[in-house]
Amino acid sequence: MLQKVLLVEDSTSLAILYKQYVKNEPYEFFHVTTGEEAKNFIVKNPPQLIILDLKLPDISGKEILQWIRDQKIPTAVIIATAHGTIDIAVTLIQNGANDFLEKPIQADRLKTSIKNHLKNNKLEMLVEDIQNTFNYKKYQGFIGSCLPMQAVYKIIDAVAPTNANVFISGESGTGKEVCAEAIHYKSQRYNKPFVAINCGAIPRDLMESEIFGHVKGAFTGATTDRKGAAMQANGGTLFLDELCEMELEMQKKLLRFLQTGRFTPLGGSKEISTDLRIICATNRDPLTELNEKRFREDLYYRVNVVPIKMPPLRERDTDIIDIARFFLKKYAKEDNKKFRAIKRNVELKLCHYSWPGNVRQLQNIIRNIVVLHNDTHVLMEHLPEPLNKLTSSTKVSEKPQEKQNNVTPIKPPANLDPPLHTAATPNIENDDTKTINTNLIRPMADIEREVIENAIDYCEGNVLNAAVLLELSPSTLYRKKQIWDTYEESD
Known part of the structure; x- marks a missing residue:
């Protein structure tokens, strides 16, 4: 969508001239002649940039500027002024205007100014979006605003209103059931039951009865008819956690249920129809389970319509x-x-x-x-x-980092000369041990913060420009600043 520029100018001849200047530029250029027309236009269709004449027939440009700022309209304002009112224009910049152009406005000056302010406006909107993202602290039972979780939230928002099957994967404890509940409570089924079954916690010989129910006499101890989870969740959502723990024969029956929406209770002879949504989850790697023949390929493709990967903490x-x-x-x-x-x-x-x-x-x-x-x-x-x-500077994992990344650490050659800055370091008599000047060692996190803060200071606080200099994305800098600010607030 093209950005919009509004010219508020009572001189029709000047407006025609300015329109001619920018006729080939990649934005829409509109013109009104009075302050009231400007207000009506801004309310109905807020522009990204306003070029505002100070002297209008009904309302002064100063009053229009004040109204724009009072209404918190996210637009840049350039004051168009004659030579004799430059001092007034400077004062208005202090009161919220972004720039001023001296009349008569030259073509190159007009085009350059519009281009720069539209670009700044676009960047400010990007920054606002990023900041809004990081302020997103709570979502449907989740706590957190990191980018991986933002991706999860967006998928939930997109898939919840539909009936598409969802397959949630992730390590134990990452919140797979919370994710399933979020999908349910943001769907049209929110006022119907949400029933969760842990396939890894139910004995195999009871799994069919647990999901599809049974009739009286189906097995020893079945003294009455019992509704299974599929009937309990009728109209709502059935969540099958740890699906890969389910035995293959039961997977086959589940597949048929997913295909037809019908099932037969254990020991029964009559098929029953239900209207429900099934969400599945696993803490295993589904593709590994497929390769090892522990998970049916046809079931995998049936449940894996919309995959959601829960990030580890x-x-x-x-x-x-x-x-x-x-x-x-x-x-x-x-x-x-x-x-x-x-x-x-x-x-x-x-x-x-x-x-x-x-x-x-x-x-x-x-x-x-x-x-x-x-x-x-x-x-x-x-x-x-x-x-x-643990030491605070060491990140512990279940496996060594080198093994996790399939990287073999490289040993330096035995005859490698020591770094120059350690040449004056005294040695201990034991040849196998060297004294290390710890004053020369700093945590990498401290060095990274110093470099980033120096770049932001160099750019006079402009994080976007600093990101360009550092060849990083703006979101990375905002995320790191948020971490530092969080720690400082807690002190």
Whole structure:
């Protein structure tokens, strides 16, 4: 969609001239002659840029500018002024105008000014979108605003109103059931049942009865008819967690149910129809399960219409802190404890841990702290295992990082000369041990922050320009600034 420029000018001849100047430019150029016409135009169709004459027949340009700023209309305003009123124009810039053009306006000056201000307006809108994204702290049971979770939220918003099958994958504790509930409660079925079945927690010989129900006498102990989850969720949503744990024969029956919408209770002879949506999830790699013949290929393609990959907690940046604070306040209130904040060094340790148990593990650790301690702030000595055995600068994972990335560390040649800055470092008599000047070593995170802040200072606070200089995306800089600001606020 083309951007819009509005010229507010009572001189028709000048307006015709200016239109001629910009007739080949990639934006729409509109003209009104009075202040009231300008207000009506702006309200109905807000432009990205307004070129505003100071002297209008009904309302002064100064009043129009004040009205624009009072209404918080997101548009740039250029004051068009004659030579004798330049001082007034400068004053108006201090009061909210973006620039001024001296009459008579030259063609090149007009085109360049419009181009620059439209570009700035577009960048400011991008910044606002990014900031709005990062302010998105809560969503349908989720806590967090990191980019991976934003992608999840967008898929949920898109798929919820439909009946498409959804297949959620992710490590244990990442919130797969929360995701399924979010889809349900944002759908048209929100006022109908949401029924969850954990396929890995039900004995295989009871799985069919659990999902499809059974009739009296179907097996020993079946003394009455029983409705299964498929009937309990009628009209709503059936969530099948850990689908890859289901045995192949049961997968075959589930596939037929998905294809026809009909099933027969265990021991019964009459088919039953239901109207429900099925959402499936797994903490395994579905493709690996396919290759190992533990998961039916036809079922996979039936349920995997819209895949959602839940990011592990270690990839969610400052969401870790937001989630920890949420659980801290929740459990402190439940248990009548005084906890109200987390110390910065503790937050750093939380952010540098790999969280193999994901959100569930973080929740349990915060619960442990609240139950066993009584303080106003979470301190380092409050942390239980394994966090109390880790250094804050080391990120621990279930497997060595080199193995996870399939990278073999490269050993330097034995005859490699030492770096010049260590030449004056005294050696210990033992040839196998060298004294390291630790003053020369700084955490990489500190160096990164210094470089980014220097770039922003050099660009006079303009984060977008700093991102260009650093060859980074603006969202990366805003995310890192948010992390630093979060830590400083907690201090």
